[in-house]
Amino acid sequence: MGSVKEITIEDVNVSSANQQPKVVFVLGGPGSGKGTQCANIVEHFxxxxxxxxxxxxxxxxxxSENGTMIQNMIKEGKIVPSEVTIKLLQKAMQESGNDKFLIDGFPRNEENRAAFEAVTKITPEFVLFFDCSEEEMEKRLLGRNQGREDDNIETIRKRFKVYLESSLPVIEYYNSKGKVRKIDAAKPIDEVFEAVKVVFTSKDEKVGMCRLPRLFFISSCFIPGIFVLRRRCSCTVDGVASHLWVDAFPFLILMNTWN
Ligand SMILES: Nc1ncnc2c1ncn2[C@@H]1O[C@H](COP(=O)(O)OP(=O)(O)O)[C@@H](O)[C@H]1O
Ligand SMILES: Nc1ccn([C@@H]2O[C@H](COP(=O)(O)OP(=O)(O)O)[C@@H](O)[C@H]2O)c(=O)n1
Structure with a gap:
């Protein structure tokens, strides 16, 4: 642990100066499908x-020197101290060369959340929350077959308890800030991803042309039209322009709100 240098936000590779990395926290119970959907999001977004x-x-x-401690915590379904996990996350962010991150399974408790925000000064764009019943999650974990030491019924029960007691309050915290995008994760994988796509392409989350420039862009498309119409109708610029604006205004508003 001592070998990992303290990394600040300035160290994280970003596409342009003064731009904060974009972080989406992906939360939900063990086996709710976080990893599965993250793979789809990476591919599409x-x-x-x-x-x-x-x-x-x-x-x-x-x-690493922390290996045994981490292994014991995972075996018991306990949450590893924030300091350790945050350093690993920061190192991975720095090495990625990207500026858009899905942070999956973190923050898992209030300590994780507060420490991450304090150290990195990053607040998530939003929290993608996979909502699923314990019964369904248990079935999925027991069938996951990845040879994980913690995918046994005894540890699974402990993980559910930690999730209810420590992780759900973090989701509630972000919900009170209007940051949670809740997904029904009990549905089949494809259907869950359809709902995820809606979140990532919604006008609130999409990084695209913002409203005002878009309005000017769309409006400017009408200027050549005014001249064409003027030639055809041989009437004044003012006359045609006012006609066009009156007719086109509702359309422009619609285009500007549409994503
Ligand atoms: N919507 C789904 N329906 C059925 N099985 C799923 C679904 N999403 C994921 N799974 C399966 O459930 C198991 C746990 O999913 P995973 O993505 O590893 O969950 P998490 O990362 O939340 O622990 C995996 O075997 C995965 O293939
Ligand atoms: N922020 C985190 C994330 C995971 N972990 C540990 O890693 C284990 C497995 O987490 P995971 O996110 O890979 O798997 P799921 O429990 O979501 O299926 C947890 O049960 C914790 O013991 C942690 O301590 N702190």
């Missing part, structure tokens, strides 16, 4: 997927 659990498991494998 160009994010880098950072799974806190995967980073911790890689840290165990690397033989």
């Amino acid at each position: 160009g994010y880098t997927h950072l799974s806190a659990g995967d980073l911790l498991r890689a840290e165990i494998k690397s033989g």
Whole structure:
């Protein structure tokens, strides 16, 4: 742990100066489908997927000095101290070369949340919350077959308890700030992704042309039309322009609100 230098937000690779990395937290119970949907989001929307659990498991494998502690915590379904997980996340962000991140399975408790915001000064764009019943999650975890030490019924029950007691309050915190985008994760994988796509392409989340420039852009398309109409109708510029504006105004408003 001591070998990882303290990284600040300035160290994280961003596409342009003074621009904060865009972070989406992906939360939900164990087995709700976070990892599965993150893979789809990466493919369609160009994010880098950072799974806190995967980073911790890689840290165990690397033989780091924290390995045994992390392994014991995961076996017990407990939450690893924030300091460890945040350093792994920061290092992965720095090495990615991207500026858009899906942070999956983090923050898992209030300590994770507050420490991340304090250290990185990053607040998430939004929180993608996969809502699923325990019964369905248990079935999925027992059938996951990835050889995970924590996918046994005893540890699964402990993870559910930690999720209810520590992770749900974090989701509630972001909900009170209007940041939660809730997805019904009990549906089949394709249907869940359809709902996810709606979130990522909605006009509130999309990074695109903002309203005012868009209005000017659309309006400017009408200027050549005014001259064509004027020639055809041989009437004054003012006359044609006022006609056009009156007729086109509702259309322009519609275009400007449409994504
Ligand atoms: N919508 C779904 N319906 C059925 N099975 C799913 C669905 N989403 C994921 N799974 C399966 O459930 C298991 C857990 O999914 P995973 O994405 O690893 O969950 P998480 O990252 O939230 O723990 C995997 O075996 C995965 O293939
Ligand atoms: N922020 C995090 C994320 C995971 N973890 C640990 O890693 C385990 C597995 O997390 P995960 O996100 O890979 O898997 P799921 O429990 O979501 O299926 C958790 O049960 C915790 O023990 C943690 O301590 N802190």
